Amino acid sequence: xxxxxxxxxxxxxxxxxxxxxxMVLGFAxxxxxxxxxxxxxxxxxxLSVAEAVAADPVVRAGIASSDRTGTVQRVAEDVRAATGAxxxxxxxxxxxxxxxxxxxxxxxxxxxxxxxxxxxxxVGLDPGSLGDSAxxxxxxxxxxxxxxxxxxxxxxxxxxxxxxxxEVPTLLRYTGAALLxxxxxxxxxxxxxxxxxxGLELHELASLLQEREATLHGIREGxxxxxxxxxxxxxxxxxxxxLRWRSAExxxxxxxxxxxxxxxxxLGGTGDGIDQIVLTDEHLLVANRMPVRVRGRDVGSVVTLRxxxxxxxxxxxxxxxxxxxxxxxxxxxxxxxRLHVLSVLIGMGDQEEAVAYLDEISAGSAGQAEELxxxxxxxxxxxxxxxxxxxxxxxxxRLTVSEDSRLDRPGATPDALRTIVGxxxxxxxxxxADSPAPRExxxxxxxxxxxxxxSVTDSGPGxxxxxxxxxxxxxxxxxxxxxxxxxxxxxxxxHRLVVRLGGVIAVTPGPGGAFTVxxxxxxxxxx
Numbered sequence: 001x002x003x004x005x006x007x008x009x010x011x012x013x014x015x016x017x018x019x020x021x022x023m024v025l026g027f028a029x030x031x032x033x034x035x036x037x038x039x040x041x042x043x044x045x046x047l048s049v050a051e052a053v054a055a056d057p058v059v060r061a062g063i064a065s066s067d068r069t070g071t072v073q074r075v076a077e078d079v080r081a082a083t084g085a086x087x088x089x090x091x092x093x094x095x096x097x098x099x100x101x102x103x104x105x106x107x108x109x110x111x112x113x114x115x116x117x118x119x120x121x122x123v124g125l126d127p128g129s130l131g132d133s134a135x136x137x138x139x140x141x142x143x144x145x146x147x148x149x150x151x152x153x154x155x156x157x158x159x160x161x162x163x164x165x166x167e168v169p170t171l172l173r174y175t176g177a178a179l180l181x182x183x184x185x186x187x188x189x190x191x192x193x194x195x196x197x198x199g200l201e202l203h204e205l206a207s208l209l210q211e212r213e214a215t216l217h218g219i220r221e222g223x224x225x226x227x228x229x230x231x232x233x234x235x236x237x238x239x240x241x242x243l244r245w246r247s248a249e250x251x252x253x254x255x256x257x258x259x260x261x262x263x264x265x266x267l268g269g270t271g272d273g274i275d276q277i278v279l280t281d282e283h284l285l286v287a288n289r290m291p292v293r294v295r296g297r298d299v300g301s302v303v304t305l306r307x308x309x310x311x312x313x314x315x316x317x318x319x320x321x322x323x324x325x326x327x328x329x330x331x332x333x334x335x336x337x338r339l340h341v342l343s344v345l346i347g348m349g350d351q352e353e354a355v356a357y358l359d360e361i362s363a364g365s366a367g368q369a370e371e372l373x374x375x376x377x378x379x380x381x382x383x384x385x386x387x388x389x390x391x392x393x394x395x396x397x398r399l400t401v402s403e404d405s406r407l408d409r410p411g412a413t414p415d416a417l418r419t420i421v422g423x424x425x426x427x428x429x430x431x432x433a434d435s436p437a438p439r440e441x442x443x444x445x446x447x448x449x450x451x452x453x454x455s456v457t458d459s460g461p462g463x464x465x466x467x468x469x470x471x472x473x474x475x476x477x478x479x480x481x482x483x484x485x486x487x488x489x490x491x492x493x494x495h496r497l498v499v500r501l502g503g504v505i506a507v508t509p510g511p512g513g514a515f516t517v518x519x520x521x522x523x524x525x526x527x
């Protein structure tokens with residue numbers, strides 16, 4: 001198999017490639033710019049020499065008198081020798097040369113026109129008889145000021161090239177220094193990146209990323225990650241499902257995504273402890289928040305979410321079945337006692353007393369059930385209250401339904417009302433469990449055309465005034481866990497259900513617990 005290259009080798013190779021390409025392009029650009037600058041400088045230098053010769057009185061007088069004694073040639077050659085120019089040529093207005101490095105050309109006509117007769121100076125590159133040169137032409141005037149010709153001065157391109165190549169070693173030294181510096185920087189960068197990636201190579205990082213994505217989005221637990229500023233950095237698929245979040249929320253602060261409440265407190269780390277209970281509109285979640293530290297430095301936090309909605313429903317259903325079993329056991333115990341009394345009366349031969357006793361107990365239990373059923377509808381709600389009365393009696397608690405209770409329109413589906421009544425009664429029975437006798441719980445149910453009113457009062461210690469709002473918060477409880485069933489959910493569920501139905505729930509501070517609920521009839525019927 002082909003082994004991937006190390007990260008340091010990749011960085012070094014790419015940096016060197018970039019430097020080499022950059023240097024080559026820079027060298028070519030520098031060469032072109034430098035050559036152009038040297039040409040422009042040589043042209044200006046040639047023009048300066050030409051203007052100086054054109055201003056010489058001897059040259060002006062000689063060109064005006066058409067001097068053939070060689071005076072102009074001597075002056076031009078002296079200037080050429082002094083300035084290092086390739087040629088200094090004095091030309092009259094007819095194009096005849098009066099000076100030239102090659103004496104054989106003196107007196108001959110130039111091939112091109114005398115362009116300086118326009119009275120202006122000219123520069124450019126001239127092929128010339130001596131080779132390519134940077135040329136400057138200045139107008140030459142006679143002593144009386146009239147244009148008499150021009151002075152042409154040239155500096156050979158070979159001289160310009162010599163100046164240019166003299167600069168190349170310096171440029172190469174700078175280029176080598178830049179390459180060396182780039183190599184050292186690349187090595188330092190590679191080592192730093194190696195430390196930052198914990199010694200992992202690129203292919204290993206890619207594999208870890210793929211495994212991370214597969215793991216985080218494949219597990220059945222929600223995972224939410226935050227950075228040090230509390231911004232969302234990662235949300236897996238299960239967390240999106242449980243919290244109903246979208247991908248656009250990544251990078252935003254928690255306060256912009258989650259409204260104020262229990263969920264924000266748990267995700268933000270305000271609530272302490274493990275296995276924090278959180279109720280959403282659709283799910284019951286168990287949340288755990290852990291800080292993330294790298295080399296002793298806090299880099300953020302991770303929250304895991306477990307969906308316990310179905311498990312909690314099963315546990316509560318099991319709890320209800322257990323309660324019904326306890327009620328049946330209590331009834332069986334009471335029934336056994338009554339049968340024992342009947343058997344003794346019959347054994348003693350007192351049949352009349354036995355019949356009277358049987359009529360009494362039959363009328364009592366049947367009468368209570370019939371009387372409650374006649375006032376409370378539907379029958380399932382009345383049966384729930386009868387079961388709670390039996391369970392309360394087993395716990396030595398007197399549970400009664402007030403005499404003025406009347407309910408004849410609980411709605412087409414009474415599930416919501418049964419849930420509310422059952423949770424409030426269970427909460428009241430737990431509240432009076434440790435209270436001195438007599439222990440009592442009273443349920444009152446009334447309704448009119450607009451709303452259903454429910455109140456559950458007990459003789460327990462009640463709720464302190466400072467906790468009147470907090471008791472409805474999911475996860476809050478002052479009682480220990482019971483058989484793996486988390487506490488602090490009953491009142492929270494009731495509160496959420498009441499609010500969802502458009503009703504209100506309130507608690508009156510103790511002593512003595514008192515919860516009141518008011519539900520709009522249309523809301524209950526529409527459920």
